[in-house]
Amino acid sequence: MNQYPTWKYVLIITVILTGVLYALPNLYGDDPAVQISPLRGATVDEASLTRVSEMLKGEGIPFKSIEQIERGMLVRFDNTETQLKAKDLIAEMMGDDYVPALNLSPATPDWLTALNAAPMYLGLDLRGGVHFLMEVDMVAAARQAGERYVSDLRSILRGEKVRYLSIAKTNRGYSIDIKFRNATDRDTAQGIIRKEYPRLLLEPELRDDDAFLVVTISDEELRETKKMALQQNIITLRNRVNELGVAEPVVQQQGENRIVVQLPGIQDTARAKEILGATATLEFRMVVENANVEAALAGRPPVGTRLYKTRDAASYGSHLLLKKRIIVTGDQITDAASGIDQDNGAAAVFVSLDGKGARKMGDNTRENLGKRMAVVFIENKVTTKRIDGELVKTKRKIEEVINAATIQGVFSNRFQITGVGTPDEARDLALLLRAGALAAPIEIVEERTVGPSLGQDNIDQGVISVIVGFIAVMIFMALWYRVFGLVAIIALTVNLVMIVAVLSMLQATLTLPGIAGIVLTVGMAVDANVLIFERIREEIRSGNSPQASINAGYDKALSTIADANITTLIAALVLYTFGSGPIKGFAITLSIGIVSSMFTAIMGTRAVINLIYGSRKVKKLSI
Amino acid sequence: MQIFNKEPSFDFMAKRKIALIVSILLVIISIASLATRGLNFGIDFTGGTLIEVGYENSADLSEVRATLESAGYGDAITQYFGSSTDVLIRVPPYEGMTNADLSTGVLNALHGASSLGEVEMRRVEFVGPQVGEELTEKGGLAMIYALFGILIYITLRFEKRFAVGSVVALIHDVIITLGIFSILRLEFDLTTLAAILAVIGYSLNDTIVVFDRIRENFRKMRKGSPVEVSNRSINQMLSRTLVTSFTTLFVLTALFVLGGEIIHSFATALIIGIVVGTYSSVYVASATALALGVSKQDLMPVKKEGENDPDILGDQP
Numbered sequence: 046m047n048q049y050p051t052w053k054y055v056l057i058i059t060v061i062l063t064g065v066l067y068a069l070p071n072l073y074g075d076d077p078a079v080q081i082s083p084l085r086g087a088t089v090d091e092a093s094l095t096r097v098s099e100m101l102k103g104e105g106i107p108f109k110s111i112e113q114i115e116r117g118m119l120v121r122f123d124n125t126e127t128q129l130k131a132k133d134l135i136a137e138m139m140g141d142d143y144v145p146a147l148n149l150s151p152a153t154p155d156w157l158t159a160l161n162a163a164p165m166y167l168g169l170d171l172r173g174g175v176h177f178l179m180e181v182d183m184v185a186a187a188r189q190a191g192e193r194y195v196s197d198l199r200s201i202l203r204g205e206k207v208r209y210l211s212i213a214k215t216n217r218g219y220s221i222d223i224k225f226r227n228a229t230d231r232d233t234a235q236g237i238i239r240k241e242y243p244r245l246l247l248e249p250e251l252r253d254d255d256a257f258l259v260v261t262i263s264d265e266e267l268r269e270t271k272k273m274a275l276q277q278n279i280i281t282l283r284n285r286v287n288e289l290g291v292a293e294p295v296v297q298q299q300g301e302n303r304i305v306v307q308l309p310g311i312q313d314t315a316r317a318k319e320i321l322g323a324t325a326t327l328e329f330r331m332v333v334e335n336a337n338v339e340a341a342l343a344g345r346p347p348v349g350t351r352l353y354k355t356r357d358a359a360s361y362g363s364h365l366l367l368k369k370r371i372i373v374t375g376d377q378i379t380d381a382a383s384g385i386d387q388d389n390g391a392a393a394v395f396v397s398l399d400g401k402g403a404r405k406m407g408d409n410t411r412e413n414l415g416k417r418m419a420v421v422f423i424e425n426k427v428t429t430k431r432i433d434g435e436l437v438k439t440k441r442k443i444e445e446v447i448n449a450a451t452i453q454g455v456f457s458n459r460f461q462i463t464g465v466g467t468p469d470e471a472r473d474l475a476l477l478l479r480a481g482a483l484a485a486p487i488e489i490v491e492e493r494t495v496g497p498s499l500g501q502d503n504i505d506q507g508v509i510s511v512i513v514g515f516i517a518v519m520i521f522m523a524l525w526y527r528v529f530g531l532v533a534i535i536a537l538t539v540n541l542v543m544i545v546a547v548l549s550m551l552q553a554t555l556t557l558p559g560i561a562g563i564v565l566t567v568g569m570a571v572d573a574n575v576l577i578f579e580r581i582r583e584e585i586r587s588g589n590s591p592q593a594s595i596n597a598g599y600d601k602a603l604s605t606i607a608d609a610n611i612t613t614l615i616a617a618l619v620l621y622t623f624g625s626g627p628i629k630g631f632a633i634t635l636s637i638g639i640v641s642s643m644f645t646a647i648m649g650t651r652a653v654i655n656l657i658y659g660s661r662k663v664k665k666l667s668i
Numbered sequence: 669m670q671i672f673n674k675e676p677s678f679d680f681m682a683k684r685k686i687a688l689i690v691s692i693l694l695v696i697i698s699i700a701s702l703a704t705r706g707l708n709f710g711i712d713f714t715g716g717t718l719i720e721v722g723y724e725n726s727a728d729l730s731e732v733r734a735t736l737e738s739a740g741y742g743d744a745i746t747q748y749f750g751s752s753t754d755v756l757i758r759v760p761p762y763e764g765m766t767n768a769d770l771s772t773g774v775l776n777a778l779h780g781a782s783s784l785g786e787v788e789m790r791r792v793e794f795v796g797p798q799v800g801e802e803l804t805e806k807g808g809l810a811m812i813y814a815l816f817g818i819l820i821y822i823t824l825r826f827e828k829r830f831a832v833g834s835v836v837a838l839i840h841d842v843i844i845t846l847g848i849f850s851i852l853r854l855e856f857d858l859t860t861l862a863a864i865l866a867v868i869g870y871s872l873n874d875t876i877v878v879f880d881r882i883r884e885n886f887r888k889m890r891k892g893s894p895v896e897v898s899n900r901s902i903n904q905m906l907s908r909t910l911v912t913s914f915t916t917l918f919v920l921t922a923l924f925v926l927g928g929e930i931i932h933s934f935a936t937a938l939i940i941g942i943v944v945g946t947y948s949s950v951y952v953a954s955a956t957a958l959a960l961g962v963s964k965q966d967l968m969p970v971k972k973e974g975e976n977d978p979d980i981l982g983d984q985p
Contacts, residue, residue: 170930178799314792315772490796492771498722499790506928513926514919521915525670558859561931564923565866565938568916569873572908575915576877579908586674605880608825609873615817616869620862623810628862635866 047595047659049652057652060644061539064546070157070164071545075149076109077128079135080292082117084479087142089118100138106131117143119150147310148292165548168556168630169493171507173500174309175317178491179282181302185425186274186485187267191219194245194262198223201241207234210255220261231256271302277484279304284480285320304487314494316473322489324425325474326375326482327462329406332417332449336366353421355446357464365446367419372409375423377402381478383471386463392471393463396478400458407457419449420462422474425486507560514564515541518571526578528667532653533574536645540570543641544634556630566638572609573646577602578668591663599651606647610639676903680950681895681958687951691840698847705850710857711793713807715800717759717770720791721778726752731784739777750929754790770794807861811842814868826879827966833957834875837948841871845941859934867941870916874909874949881905882954886964894962898954913946 081097083089090113097120098111108131109121120135122128128147135145149172151164169176191214198221199212210224225231228249235247235258246261262270279296282304286294295307311317333350342364346352349369355361379399386393398406409418424443448464465471495503518537522530544563548555581598589597617639620632658666711718729746732755736744741759749756759770771792778787795803815835822831842864849856881901889897917939924935 180796180798314789315775318772488796489794491799492792492794494771494789494792496722496788496790498788499720503928503930506926506931510919510923510926510931514922517918517922518915521918525911557930558862558934561859561923561927561934564919564927565916568919569870569912571915572873572912575908575911579905579911582670583675583904601884605877608880609876612818612821612872612876613869615821616814616865616872619810619814619817620865623806623813624858624862628858631859631862631866635869 047592047651047655049655049659053648054652057648061542061649064539064543066157066160067162067546067550068542070151070153070162070549073152073154073164076121076152077123077125078119078121078148078150078292079128079132080114080117080119080146080148080150081135081139082144082146082287082290084142084144084287089113089143093139094118097135097138100134101131104134106134119148121150121152144287144290146290146292149310163549163552165545165555166552167504168554168559169307169309169500170495170557171500171504171555172309173495173497174307175311175314176491176493177306177308177318177321177489178299179304179306179321179487180490181275181278181304182486182488183271183274183302186271187219187262189274189485190262190267190270191221194242194260195221197242198238198260201237202234205233205237207237209234215259219267220259223258223260225256225258228256231258234258274484275302275304278487281481281483282306282321282487285476288476288480289317289320303490310497318489318492320473320476322487323473323477324423324483324486325477326423327378327478328374328421328423329372330367330370330419330421331372331409331413332419333366333368334416338362338364338366341366353419353444353446355449356422356466357447360464361446361449365419365449367421367446372418373398373402373406375478375482377405378478381475383465383468383475384461385468386461389463391463392465392468393461394465394471394475394478395461396459398458403458406460407455410452410455410457414452414455417449417451419446420464421445422447503557507557511541511560511564511567515567518567522571522574526574526668528657529574529578529581529650529654532650532657533571533578533646535653536574536649537567537570539649540638540642540645541567543645544637547637547641548634551633553633554630555634558628559630559634562631562634563638566635566642569613570638570642570646573602573606573642574650576606577647577650581666581668585666585668591658591666594666595654595658599647603647606643610643614639670907672907676906677899678903678906679899680902681899681955684951684955684958688955691948691952694844694847695840698843698850701847701850702843705853707846707850707856708853710855710860711758711795711800712858713800713804713856715795715797716761717774718791718793719757719759719771719774719789720749721755721757721775722788722790723753723755723784724786727755727784729755731781732757732778735777735781735784736774739773739780741774741777744774754929803858807858810861810865811868814865815839818868818872822876822879826883827962829957829960829962829966830879830883830953832960833953833955833962834872834879836956837875837945837953838868838871840948840952841867841941841944844944845937848940849937854936855933857933859931860937863934863937864941866938867945870938870942871945871948874912874945875953877908878902878905878949878954879957882957882962894958894964898958902950902954909946909949913942916942 081089094111094113097118101108101120106127107123108127109123111118111120120131122131132145132147139145153163195212195214202209208226208230210226212221212223215222223234225234231249235249238245238260239247244263244266246263248259248261250257250259275298279298283296286296286306286308289308289311291308291311293309295305297305299305306321308317336350338352341347341352346366350366351369352364353367355363355365377399378396380397382395384393384395385391422445425441448462465474515537519534522533524530526533541563544566577598580602581594584594584597585591614636617632617636621629621636624632729748732746736742736746736757743760745758747756748754757774759774771794775789778784815838818838819831819835822834845864845867849860878901881904882898885897885901892900920935920939920942923931924939927935
């Protein structure tokens with residue numbers, strides 16, 4: 046007799062029920078929602094929740110619910126129309142410190158959420174959005190570190206009143222040469238530098254009777270610098286992404302020098318690219334008054350000055366000569382907002398400085414009252430050129446004066462800058478200044494953007510192929526193996542539910558190739574049953590009793606099924622390890638499908654077969 | 669329903685010479701095509717920019733081309749994608765333009781062309797040259813690691829001649845599938861690579877099922893040459909092989925027809941792979957194992973050493 050002990054039935058029922066429970070959230074769909082994220086120290090609390098709900102009620106906009114979430118608050122709506130209207134109103138009311146983003150939020154009922162059940166996480170190819178892989182320019186990061194040290198060493202030596210003749214980066218790796226008048230000065234300097242920067246390698250040298258100190262940045266320090274540059278870039282990118290107003294963004298390190306940025310559901314991809322990749326920052330320098338720009342253009346600019354192009358040649362001439370000393374840099378800007386200059390109605394950026402920057406700016410404006418100060422806009426651009434059929438990347442550093450104005454009075458921490466272009470350009474510049482500069486230039490090395498309509502098409506096509514494939518297999522199995530075939534169909538259905546449940550539990554990303562993996566699993570999952578059923582038929586042919594045939598069929602097919610599935614699993618694991626994005630999705634569903642099919646096709650069908658045939662005398666099997 | 673009411677008795681192995689010739693021919697043709705024509709690699713591997721746009725009504729390709737040309741993207745390649753309202757544009761890298769500028773520029777040009785009607789961005793893919801290289805390298809490595817993992821597993825579970833047989837069959841399947849892709853100039857991208865690896869898994873599944881039966885029969889059948897045993901085993905498994913291939917082909921056909929353009933090459937690779945894989949598990953794998961001289965002794969359950977002969981115990985190294 047073929048009977049399962051009660052505990053096996055209990056186990057099977059428990060597993061299936063758990064599966065159904067965790068697959069359930071996928072049936073509820075999504076609510077159009079607005080997610081409001083606070084920026085820069087702003088918070089979301091009960092009061093702001095009330096404010097938003099009062100405002101929406103006042104405007105007569107119906108909403109489903111309003112709740113505080115991990116990062117801000119979430120307001121759900123019945124349809125996208127009210128959602129869009131509400132987003133604009135919220136943006137207007139909450140001001141610059143909060144960013145509202147459109148979102149599709151799962152409409153999972155509370156009792157399921159309490160069980161930690163959530164719907165599957167859809168990949169960007171299904172929900173639409175942008176995926177960027179960005180590479181951080183580590184050579185530039187290291188070069189910048191060198192430049193920073195030059196300026197640091199210069200100011201420390203000046204501060205300690207140690208005289209030196211020159212200080213410059215060498216072309217031999219990352220080292221700096223400092224030339225002194227005599228060995229005594231050099232030794233004093235060496236002592237000071239050693240104390241201040243213990244991690245720099247210092248080596249005194251005598252070249253043509255000149256005393257040199259060679260300062261080298263150690264490999265360890267360089268590695269550290271690169272790591273910091275990457276971390277800093279991730280933070281900056283996160284800030285920028287937050288400013289863009291994207292719900293559920295991903296900004297993650299990948300490998301040693303790459304960053305993955307995923308922005309689900311974003312519509313204006315061109316702007317996203319521009320903002321994320323932008324390296325724009327500002328510097329404030331004094332203008333050299335009455336300078337001979339022509340002479341400087343023709344030859345070398347005087348010591349301590351540098352020639353800059355101007356953006357607005359009509360007002361300032363094509364070039365301006367500026368002092369090399371920087372008053373304030375972009376990273377000392379704590380806040381920036383765009384607006385309109387009250388005098389001439391041009392777009393302007395209102396800037397706030399941190400304490401150090403404010404002090405420097407205050408000192409500078411006091412000393413230089415009546416003189417002109419220039420704002421230099423700096424941006425790195427990477428372009429690809431084709432030279433002799435080879436693709437060569439070139440980096441271009443744009444440095445231009447966007448504004449040079451006479452200092453009318455003393456100011457320190459808050460002031461405005463004009464000459465920043467159109468209001469849109471002013472808005473983007475303010476955003477970049479707020480979010481911080483990138484520590485090193487980045488370049489997009491991979492981009493995958495999927496428009497919202499294509500995402501929905503992909504879902505529809507994926508679902509319809511699963512359904513059609515499933516029905517075809519169902520009909521075939523029912524005709525071929527009759528009662529046993531029907532049992533296999535039940536197992537296959539449960540298998541599908543289990544795959545969805547496990548994907549939901551793991552919150553693994555479902556992609557289009559992932560759906561293909563599910564389709565493939567449907568085809569392959571019946572294999573286990575085919576093996577068993579064919580074996581049962583063989584046993585019957587060789588004259589065994591129906592009950593013995595069932596038993597032998599399951600027993601003997603087991604090792605075959607295990608071997609076959611383990612090898613497929615090996616292939617799936619390799620795929621997972623080596624694959625990127627979409628491939629991983631395929632590997633995940635395939636692996637889950639294989640494992641769960643072992644359960645449903647062997648234990649599941651056996652349980653049902655036992656229930657049907659197990660406890661009675663059977664003359665003939667319907668197989 | 670059954671294909672065979674009793675156990676079929678085709679003499680598969682008698683025709684293994686013919687099969688060998690057919691296989692060798694197919695492999696040679698495939699390798700020749702791969703060597704001369706190569707694969708039609710997608711941008712995943714070559715790098716480049718790809719833009720898919722959708723129009724409300726069917727789009728006139730020559731007009732799209734003209735629009736792009738006048739905007740300065742004369743090198744762009746345009747084609748319909750799935751339907752005449754969908755257009756796929758491939759753009760080579762341009763001088764003095766960042767990759768971000770490139771796709772934005774193309775989209776703006778199309779947006780500006782009023783004669784073409786409303787245009788909608790469906791998809792933009794850009795893969796930098798270095799990423800493309802890495803993906804190619806990783807893909808090749810994945811294939812090699814998968815084959816090695818399988819070789820080891822089968823050696824442990826069965827016997828090395830079977831392991832070699834199954835890997836020969838896998839290489840055979842992969843080369844022929846790639847060959848067909850090369851001959852038909854089908855696009856080979858990342859998802860196709862995934863499909864090829866899935867083919868490896870599937871074809872192996874088939875092979876192992878047959879090997880499993882060969883092993884069982886070697887142990888059970890008192891008489892019978894290796895050829896007879898193999899024949900018998902393949903016949904016994906024939907209806908299973910066919911049924912599973914059919915069900916899998918059903919769903920893949922559904923995917924091919926209904927799954928949309930993006931999944932097309934994936935479904936194609938799997939369909940080809942499964943047809944070739946089914947054939948190879950019958951002929952290539954078993955025939956190779958036979959040619960390598962698999963015999964009854966190789967497959968008898970391993971006796972625990974020294975079980976019946978305690979005397980040798982002392983001589984164990």
